[in-house]
Amino acid sequence: MRLSKEFRDQYCQQEMRTHGRKNGFVTDGQEARLLKWLPKIGLPKGKTLNNSGIPEGSPIVMEIGFGNGDFLVYTAQNNPDWILIGVEIYLPGVAKAVGRLEDAGVIERTRITQLPAQFVLEHQVEPEQLDGFIINHPDPWPKARHHKRRIIQKDMAAMMVRCLKPGGFIQLASDIEELAKWMRDILDDTPSLRNIAGKGGYIARDDGRIFTKFEQRGINAGRKSHFLHYIKEES
Numbered sequence: 517m518r519l520s521k522e523f524r525d526q527y528c529q530q531e532m533r534t535h536g537r538k539n540g541f542v543t544d545g546q547e548a549r550l551l552k553w554l555p556k557i558g559l560p561k562g563k564t565l566n567n568s569g570i571p572e573g574s575p576i577v578m579e580i581g582f583g584n585g586d587f588l589v590y591t592a593q594n595n596p597d598w599i600l601i602g603v604e605i606y607l608p609g610v611a612k613a614v615g616r617l618e619d620a621g622v623i624e625r626t627r628i629t630q631l632p633a634q635f636v637l638e639h640q641v642e643p644e645q646l647d648g649f650i651i652n653h654p655d656p657w658p659k660a661r662h663h664k665r666r667i668i669q670k671d672m673a674a675m676m677v678r679c680l681k682p683g684g685f686i687q688l689a690s691d692i693e694e695l696a697k698w699m700r701d702i703l704d705d706t707p708s709l710r711n712i713a714g715k716g717g718y719i720a721r722d723d724g725r726i727f728t729k730f731e732q733r734g735i736n737a738g739r740k741s742h743f744l745h746y747i748k749e750e751s
């Protein structure tokens with residue numbers, strides 16, 4: 517089975533490579549799940565959160581770069597009233613996550629998209645529509661000439677603040693100290709955001725949280741994770 521061109525046009529990123537990485541191969545079983553679920557819970561280019569059938573009054577939290585979906589499943593299981601918007605540009609990750617969300621019985625409380633987070637925030641989310649953001653172990657892009665590819669940038673931070681309700685949160689984790697500092701410095705300087713650990717601070721790891729694939733990879737390599745938590749101030 518192959519996803520048809522029409523299906524890909526609607527639900528998948530057109531670029532089959534993202535910053536040089538292949539972005540396409542999924543198993544037949546995963547394709548079947550994508551075909552079953554994306555028409556119901558996908559967020560294709562023409563749709564916005566407003567016309568995606570989200571029940572009114574539900575808290576809406578977005579995870580950006582969910583990888584294989586472990587944390588998305590964990591968050592859905594621990595917050596039964598939340599609607600989770602999962603944004604991940606790597607198609608095999610989306611395919612794995614859709615399977616995990618279905619198996620965990622939480623998929624109907626999610627909306628999933630393979631579009632880049634920057635596009636989703638700019639075109640598919642209204643101002644003050646989200647209650648929170650989660651970003652775990654974003655790509656570090658360690659070379660200085662690649663820093664512009666990092667997900668947290670000044671303009672991205674401003675876009676996130678625009679989409680957050682007053683009182684909403686941004687929760688981040690990284691096992692790369694230099695990237696954690698990069699994100700902290702940008703977010704500490706972003707108007708309307710308050711670092712709950714105080715400027716320059718990190719919060720402790722929440723004991724209950726699961727280890728994502730990339731947190732575990734960091735631990736195996738001897739690295740410690742850093743956790744950040746911001747609140748959008750009420751105006």
Ligand SMILES: C[S@@+](CC[C@H](N)C(=O)[O-])C[C@H]1O[C@@H](n2cnc3c(N)ncnc32)[C@H](O)[C@@H]1O
Pocket residue numbers: 580581582583584603604605606609631632633634651652653654655656667728729730731
């Ligand atoms: C290092 S992985 C971390 C995955 C997972 N959060 C974890 O902790 O195991 C970073 C993920 O962010 C995704 N990503 C990178 N840029 C993105 C963007 N602009 N929009 C959405 N996802 C993005 C990548 O495809 C990748 O799966």
